[in-house]
Amino acid sequence: MENKETYWSENIRIISICLAIWFVVSFGFGLILVEPLNAIHLGGYKLGFWFAQQGAIYAFLVLIFWYGHKMNELDKKYDEGNK
Amino acid sequence: MNKHMKVAFMVAPFLAILGYVGADFYNENQAAKTKIIQLVPEGHCDIINQSCVLKSGEFKVNVSDEGGVTEVNSTFPLDSATLFLVDKDNNMTAYPLGMQKSPYYWRSNTQLRSLVSNKGDSYKLRLIAKIKGGQYISEFYTQTTK
Numbered sequence: 001m002e003n004k005e006t007y008w009s010e011n012i013r014i015i016s017i018c019l020a021i022w023f024v025v026s027f028g029f030g031l032i033l034v035e036p037l038n039a040i041h042l043g044g045y046k047l048g049f050w051f052a053q054q055g056a057i058y059a060f061l062v063l064i065f066w067y068g069h070k071m072n073e074l075d076k077k078y079d080e081g082n083k
Numbered sequence: 084m085n086k087h088m089k090v091a092f093m094v095a096p097f098l099a100i101l102g103y104v105g106a107d108f109y110n111e112n113q114a115a116k117t118k119i120i121q122l123v124p125e126g127h128c129d130i131i132n133q134s135c136v137l138k139s140g141e142f143k144v145n146v147s148d149e150g151g152v153t154e155v156n157s158t159f160p161l162d163s164a165t166l167f168l169v170d171k172d173n174n175m176t177a178y179p180l181g182m183q184k185s186p187y188y189w190r191s192n193t194q195l196r197s198l199v200s201n202k203g204d205s206y207k208l209r210l211i212a213k214i215k216g217g218q219y220i221s222e223f224y225t226q227t228t229k
Binding site: 022026027030031032052056057060063064065067068071072075 | 087088091092099102105106109110
């Protein structure tokens with residue numbers, strides 16, 4: 001029972017980190033901080049514009065794989081704990 | 084691909100849609116706020132010889148005069164445009180411009196041509212161009228070069 005609760009709280013922590021990064025990358029970099037970021041250029045594109053158009057999607061893909069990896073680790077940790 | 088990855092791939096499109104809706108909502112709120120942005124002349128301004136462009140970012144306004152009719156042509160549609168002729172004592176004469184064909188073209192008969200008809204003549208003008216969510220303002224001089 002205790003194991004289930006700690007597993008769930010660790011799961012929630014990983015999801016919270018993912019959602020925080022999702023918010024910072026999509027709303028933070030793509031909208032709220034777009035003007036200051038646009039002062040920086042990346043491969044000819046303004047950085048704020050790039051985040052809104054492409055960067056956020058790349059970050060989302062990385063997040064998916066990172067989440068999968070972290071959850072795998074969590075599963076292994078708790079599977080071993082149950083054995 | 085483990086079950087967590089599958090879940091993440093299924094959830095991601097919903098978060099993307101949520102982000103799209105949120106961004107639209109945020110942009111709409113920002114656009115509703117009235118902003119005042121200054122336009123600056125791009126190079127030398129000579130309205131009589133059709134060479135006067137005011138600029139702020141991607142927004143450009145071309146001011147020209149032909150036969151005493153002063154015309155403003157902008158890159159974005161305007162809600163209204165008013166041109167002011169400012170004399171040496173800083174007294175202004177306002178000319179609310181009327182829309183022509185489309186909200187990109189605004190014009191009015193003005194006294195400008197008679198005031199700067201000779202080479203070297205210059206005159207101070209002000210422009211207020213209203214656009215959804217903002218006002219573009221400018222104070223500039225036109226000088227006839229030929």
